[in-house]
Amino acid sequence: xxxxxxxxxxxxxxxxxxxxxxxxxxxxxxxxxxxxxxxxxxxxxxxxxxxxxxxxxxxxxxxxxxxxxxxxxxxxxxxxxxxxxxxxxxxxxxxxxxxxxxxxxxxxxxxxxxxxxxxxxxxxxxxxxxxxxxxxxxxxxxxxxxxxxxxxxxxxxxxxxxxxxxxxxxxxxxxxxxxxxxxxxxxxxxxxxxxxxxxxxxxxxxxxxxxxxxxxxxxxxxxxxxxxxxxxxxxxxxxxxxxxxxxxxxxxxxxxxxxxxxxxxxxxxxxxxxxxxxxxxxxxxxxxxxxxxxxxxxxxxxxxxxxxxxxxxxxxxxxxxx
Numbered sequence: 185x186x187x188x189x190x191x192x193x194x195x196x197x198x199x200x201x202x203x204x205x206x207x208x209x210x211x212x213x214x215x216x217x218x219x220x221x222x223x224x225x226x227x228x229x230x231x232x233x234x235x236x237x238x239x240x241x242x243x244x245x246x247x248x249x250x251x252x253x254x255x256x257x258x259x260x261x262x263x264x265x266x267x268x269x270x271x272x273x274x275x276x277x278x279x280x281x282x283x284x285x286x287x288x289x290x291x292x293x294x295x296x297x298x299x300x301x302x303x304x305x306x307x308x309x310x311x312x313x314x315x316x317x318x319x320x321x322x323x324x325x326x327x328x329x330x331x332x333x334x335x336x337x338x339x340x341x342x343x344x345x346x347x348x349x350x351x352x353x354x355x356x357x358x359x360x361x362x363x364x365x366x367x368x369x370x371x372x373x374x375x376x377x378x379x380x381x382x383x384x385x386x387x388x389x390x391x392x393x394x395x396x397x398x399x400x401x402x403x404x405x406x407x408x409x410x411x412x413x414x415x416x417x418x419x420x421x422x423x424x425x426x427x428x429x430x431x432x433x434x435x436x437x438x439x440x441x442x443x444x445x446x447x448x449x450x451x452x453x454x455x456x457x458x459x460x461x462x463x464x465x466x467x468x469x470x471x472x473x474x475x476x477x478x479x480x481x482x483x484x485x486x487x488x489x490x491x492x493x494x495x496x497x498x499x500x501x502x503x504x505x506x
Contacts, residue, residue, distance in 0.1 A: 185212045186491055189250040191257055191265060193218045193241055196347045197280055198256035199230040200480035206236050208484065208498035210491070214250050219243045247271055252487060255279040276490050277310045278483050284312040285379045296486045298495070299323060299434050300383055305489045313486065316478025317342055317399060318376040320408045322383050323437055323455045324470030327430035328416075329387035336415035337393045343400040344408045348474045356401060363403055371398050407446045408478060409471045416466035423459055423466065431457075435495045436477060436485070449473050452501045453481035476501065 188205060192198060193216035205211045216226060222243035227234045229241075247253065253275055255262040263283040271277070277293075284293035294304045296311040297319065305311055314322070321340055328334050346362050355361060356369070374397055384391045402409075416423070424439060431437045437455040444456045453476045458469040472478050481499055488495050 186210055186252055186487065187212050187214045187250045188252050188254065189214055189245075189247065190216045190254045192255060192261070193226070194221055194229050195256055196475055197479040199232070200475045201254060201256060201280075201483060202226065202230060202237070202239075203233060204480060204484045204498055206233070210493055210497060211487070213237075213239060215242050215244065215246055217242055217245060245269070247275060250275055252276045252278065252490070254483060255281060257281050259283065276308075278313055278486055278490075279311070280313045280479055280483055282312075282315060282375060282379075284310070285314065285318075286382060295379065295383065296482065297322060297383065298482070298485055298489060299431065299437055300326060300386070302434075302489060305486055306492070308490065311486045311490065313479065313483050315376040315379060316348060316408060316472070316474040317344065317374065317397075317410075318379045318383075319478050319482065320410045320455065320470050320472045320474075321376070321380055321397070321412065323472070324410060324412050324457055324468040325384070326387065327427045328414075329384045329391060330430060331426055332388050332390065333416065333418065334384060334388055334391050334393060334414070338395045338397075338412060338414050340395065340397045340410065340412045341400065342397070342408055342410040343402040344474055345402055345404045345406040347406045348408070348478075362401065365401075365403050367401050368398055369401060372396060374399050404446075406473055406475055407450045407471065408474045409446050410469070412468040412470070413465050415464055416461075417464050418466075420459065420461040423461070427457060427459065436499075444469065444471065446471050448503055449477070450503055451476070452503050453477045453485065453499045 218241040221241040224241050226239045259282045262279045262281045284291050293310040293312040294308040296313045427439045436453050439457045449471050450473050455472045460467040
């Protein structure tokens with residue numbers, strides 16, 4: 185049994201992570217640390233877990249009692265914690281923040297996108313979980329990078345649900361503003377661009393094209409729907425073969441011949457990819473659940489890899505029938 189600690193337990197990603205771990209046959213949650221909620225029941229914050237757990241938040245850090253530590257902290261807080269606490273060397277770490285996603289001689293975190301770094305993740309001690317937009321976008325284009333086919337600018341539009349903004353209320357996540365509304369934010373400058381570029385250059389060292397990324401706030405709760413297009417003269421059957429070959433031995437990413445919709449991936453750890461050619465333009469549609477494949481589901485996938493478990497354990501999740 186993998187004994188687990190969680191730092192920062194009150195947010196959406198933490199709630200999903202707790203739900204997954206409570207139903208994972210090889211996981212046991214030892215503590216969930218939250219200084220602001222210490223002493224409160226988990227179900228006081230995550231009401232959907234009523235009847236599933238009697239755990240309470242704690243301000244204690246019994247790090248010597250765990251095998252794995254998850255960070256569900258705000259960006260910047262994981263690094264602060266790592267610098268101010270001594271974590272036992274045998275304790276593995278999965279960080280869901282952006283603090284260690286960019287490779288650096290200052291840390292040993294492996295970028296935790298299994299479809300890119302599965303072998304390295306299996307042998308690692310510390311994993312940096314990818315961002316949700318970055319996951320969805322990369323899965324749509326990694327096969328092209330592997331075949332050195334990214335030789336023009338990328339044009340990307342991705343719309344995300346309101347849970348992507350986190351649990352803390354803000355002017356753009358308030359129901360009255362978000363409902364029946366749509367808007368862009370951080371056009372061409374989103375923070376996930378750095379990790380996307382890093383991954384593409386890992387497979388295609390010559391990649392230096394511009395990534396034109398327009399993030400969009402959607403008026404739904406969860407999911408990311410991404411469209412990417414670029415110049416490509418290769419015929420569609422060959423492109424499909426390249427994609428199917430790339431993802432053939434991966435458990436959660438699928439290439440579909442039918443134009444998919446977002447509901448097919450919401451509440452699952454899947455990514456669906458759909459390909460179209462329009463003369464010399466290749467259109468790639470990719471979609472995920474931002475809280476699962478884009479965050480907590482991927483984190484549990486990484487946990488399974490770290491501890492030598494079958495990849496899909498605890499992740500047999502199904503979308504709604506409607």
